[in-house]
Amino acid sequence: MKSQNIVSLIRKKRDRGTLTPDEIRYLIQQYSKDAVPDYQMSAFLMAVFLNGLNDDEAAALTREMLHSGTVLDLSDIPGTKVDKHSTGGVGDKTSLILAPIVAACGVPVPMISGRGLGHSGGTLDKLESIPGFNVNLDLKRYVEVLKKHKLVLIGQTEEIAPADKRMYALRDVTATVESIPLIAGSIMSKKLAEGIDALVLDVKFGNGAFMKTREDALRLAQRLVSIGEEFGKRTIGYLTSMEQPLGNMIGNWLEVYESIECLNGGGPEDLLEVTHLLSGTMIWLGGEAGSVEEGIERSKTAVADGSAMQKLRDIVLEQDGSTEFLDRPDDYPPASHSFDVAAASDGYVTAMDAYAIGMAGVELGAGRKSKEDTIDPAAGIILRKKIGDKVQQGETIVRCFTNKEEQADSVRQMLQDAVTIGSSRPEIPALITDTVTRDGAKPWS
Numbered sequence: 001m002k003s004q005n006i007v008s009l010i011r012k013k014r015d016r017g018t019l020t021p022d023e024i025r026y027l028i029q030q031y032s033k034d035a036v037p038d039y040q041m042s043a044f045l046m047a048v049f050l051n052g053l054n055d056d057e058a059a060a061l062t063r064e065m066l067h068s069g070t071v072l073d074l075s076d077i078p079g080t081k082v083d084k085h086s087t088g089g090v091g092d093k094t095s096l097i098l099a100p101i102v103a104a105c106g107v108p109v110p111m112i113s114g115r116g117l118g119h120s121g122g123t124l125d126k127l128e129s130i131p132g133f134n135v136n137l138d139l140k141r142y143v144e145v146l147k148k149h150k151l152v153l154i155g156q157t158e159e160i161a162p163a164d165k166r167m168y169a170l171r172d173v174t175a176t177v178e179s180i181p182l183i184a185g186s187i188m189s190k191k192l193a194e195g196i197d198a199l200v201l202d203v204k205f206g207n208g209a210f211m212k213t214r215e216d217a218l219r220l221a222q223r224l225v226s227i228g229e230e231f232g233k234r235t236i237g238y239l240t241s242m243e244q245p246l247g248n249m250i251g252n253w254l255e256v257y258e259s260i261e262c263l264n265g266g267g268p269e270d271l272l273e274v275t276h277l278l279s280g281t282m283i284w285l286g287g288e289a290g291s292v293e294e295g296i297e298r299s300k301t302a303v304a305d306g307s308a309m310q311k312l313r314d315i316v317l318e319q320d321g322s323t324e325f326l327d328r329p330d331d332y333p334p335a336s337h338s339f340d341v342a343a344a345s346d347g348y349v350t351a352m353d354a355y356a357i358g359m360a361g362v363e364l365g366a367g368r369k370s371k372e373d374t375i376d377p378a379a380g381i382i383l384r385k386k387i388g389d390k391v392q393q394g395e396t397i398v399r400c401f402t403n404k405e406e407q408a409d410s411v412r413q414m415l416q417d418a419v420t421i422g423s424s425r426p427e428i429p430a431l432i433t434d435t436v437t438r439d440g441a442k443p444w445s
């Protein structure tokens with residue numbers, strides 16, 4: 001590799017120039033060898049944050065972050081391997097439901113997930129609320145479990161995209177997280193390392209999402225899809241609303257509980273709608289259905305015939321977990337304290353601040369305020385009302401569970417403020433708004 005001057009690369013991006021793939025390779029490879037100090041990488045990240053990257057630069061950055069670690073080869077496992085990624089939100093437990101559904105339909109799902117971040121929950125923390133469940137399998141075991149069950153659910157390992165791990169930590173402390181090309185490169189380098197053949201993306205927008213507006217979410221989805229396709233992976237994105245939490249339950253065990261409800265044929269409509277769309281698309285991309293619509297039907301059948309719930313049991317046992325509470329979810333040890341938040345007036349729920357509800361969950365113990373915090377699996381929130389529901393003064397709108405009784409008063413106030421009650425019935429925000437493929441973006445109908 002030809003030696004380059006790092007300062008001149010930073011200057012080029014600072015001055016809105018376009019970096020060549022060689023220049024990006026040099027920067028990331030030298031950074032991975034500790035030959036570029038964090039202060040220079042920070043300056044580069046800020047230059048990208050301010051001036052952006054074009055499609056070629058974003059693909060080159062993703063490629064270098066991807067090849068900074070192990071890229072799994074799952075080609076000796078039969079079938080099209082498909083995963084899903086969500087950009088995160090509150091009450092979003094679709095992974096827990098769709099992963100066993102899709103695997104039960106015959107499509108291998110190699111899933112590497114993350115932990116909760118701020119107000120938004122993470123699949124790993126939810127899985128760990130199942131007693132014994134081990135998310136820390138090494139990559140050899142990851143492949144074995146996938147081969148056996150067509151499903152594996154683990155956390156990030158040191159070998160997957162290590163450059164992203166270090167760059168993400170820098171972005172976190174240099175105000176450079178909210179950059180579409182940097183987010184896209186970060187997400188896609190990790191997903192491409194899993195050994196997938198195709199990917200479904202759930203890009204969320206609204207007050208509880210990373211992207212606050214539909215327009216920004218659309219730009220992120222287009223970037224993610226174009227990077228996926230550039231790497232030869234069929235990639236389909238949906239834009240979905242996070243203007244209120246998804247489903248009714250927020251918190252780690254509570255989200256497993258609601259997922260079990262869905263896999264047993266119940267569950268709230270909004271959660272089911274998003275889940276079956278994503279799983280149906282995965283089943284189609286995996287070649288087990290002729291269209292997304294047929295995929296959705298197959299997904300619903302896997303719930304109705306019990307095969308998806310059985311797949312969840314199988315994977316929990318394989319990954320050292322206990323199925324006791326999957327079979328008897330109401331026996332899960334409860335939090336020591338519960339309390340209700342009541343409507344202050346008659347009317348309709350007109351808005352819900354999903355971000356504030358997520359943060360209330362963190363205060364109750366369901367999330368972390370610092371990396372060292374431990375999660376309380378039993379802590380969380382059940383929404384008794386959602387946007388559009390009629391309420392009477394004094395009626396319960398939210399029920400909370402916590403082992404931190406001292407938080408009750410402040411959380412009650414946070415939740416009272418997070419739910420707006422108005423006098424007339426509001427329009428319910430559209431849940432799924434757009435679809436993004438290699439052929440472009442289309443409003444969802």
Ligand code: URA
Pocket residue numbers: 168177182183184186187
């Ligand atoms: N999730 C990621 O993995 N990376 C980002 O940059 C943002 C969200």
